[in-house]
Amino acid sequence: MQPTLLSLPPVPSIDRSLAGSLRAKVDGKAKPPGSLGRIEDLAIRLGLIQGTTEPRADRATLLVFAADHGLVEEGVSAYPQAVTAAMVRTFLAGRGTANAFARAVGAEVRIVDAGVAADLAPHPDLIDRRIRRGTRNAAREAALLENELDAALAFGAELAADAADAGADVIVLGEMGIGNTASASLLMHRLLPAPLETCIGAGAGHDAAGLARKREALARAAARSGATEPREVLREFGGLEIAMMAGATIGAAARRRAVLVDGFIASAAALAAIRLEPAVRDYCIFAHCSAERGHAALLEGIAADPLLELGLRLGEGTGGLLALPLLRAACGLLREVASLDEVLSGAA
């Protein structure tokens, strides 16, 4: 084990011995075998993750990790850096899309300042884990120092474990950080790996000139460092919120909680977590395939079969929240639905 990973909790491997009884339970329900398609597979996955034939997804906590990126100096985003802090304030006021969707599905929301480059007033719903005011510009130098990366991973793991200990059955991971699709593209390029070009998309929105500028800046960042080892890749290309999400993925898995992974950026963080600790892969449920270029290839590269395809490209955890009712339905199948035997014997 690498000494730097010692601060991260161990992730138990999934015990597959329950798979047979979970499949038999699902097949024995009052419905034709297989008639609930992928919801049946989801029920079995949730049972395996929680180690029970009666899994729950009642309580869900969305952790939104927010941070800024030095790469924005290169014009990688169509939006100014100040939008990150403005959106954090909006979330705290309950007015973001993530807040509305969380209310729609019944999930708790926690906002984490992982490294926003602005002053934020203290707020009871804001968790301050700010490591620095944004990353360094990865086109010129490493985005993070070793100790900054360690802190981000450890804080993320701790926050996810805290949410689990406070009663969350499912951890939904979301992010807010202008410029973070640029970091995510570099992570995908090195960790999947995939050609850089196929990893770069329009992010929050770019015209042709903006996209060309983003491609050119990311080519310079990639040329600056040949890192391929997951810690090195995170340190070189950032970002703070992405590293914290990778830590949170590991922390949730260590508590045997399903991690509902949102879009392109959250998936890049999950990819980093999987490369750091392969056992987390079994705990990751990929909510949707985003419209961001690169997301479909990233998902395919880790054999992930996303639950939804809605053309979303927002982030914030919105896609994860929309998939949450599917997890609850899958748990309801195992916990509540009568067996065919009960129905035929008149017991149900």
Ligand SMILES: Cc1cc2ncn([C@H]3O[C@H](COP(=O)(O)O)[C@@H](O)[C@H]3O)c2cc1C
């Ligand atoms: C108003 C607004 C709200 C957002 N909420 C999420 N994002 C999303 O867009 C950003 C990534 O795109 P890029 O890398 O191109 O900057 C992230 O903050 C992501 O969460 C937003 C973006 C904007 C503009």
Ligand SMILES: O=C(O)c1cccnc1
């Ligand atoms: O897929 C995402 O999560 C995404 C895509 C573009 C911009 N922000 C987020």
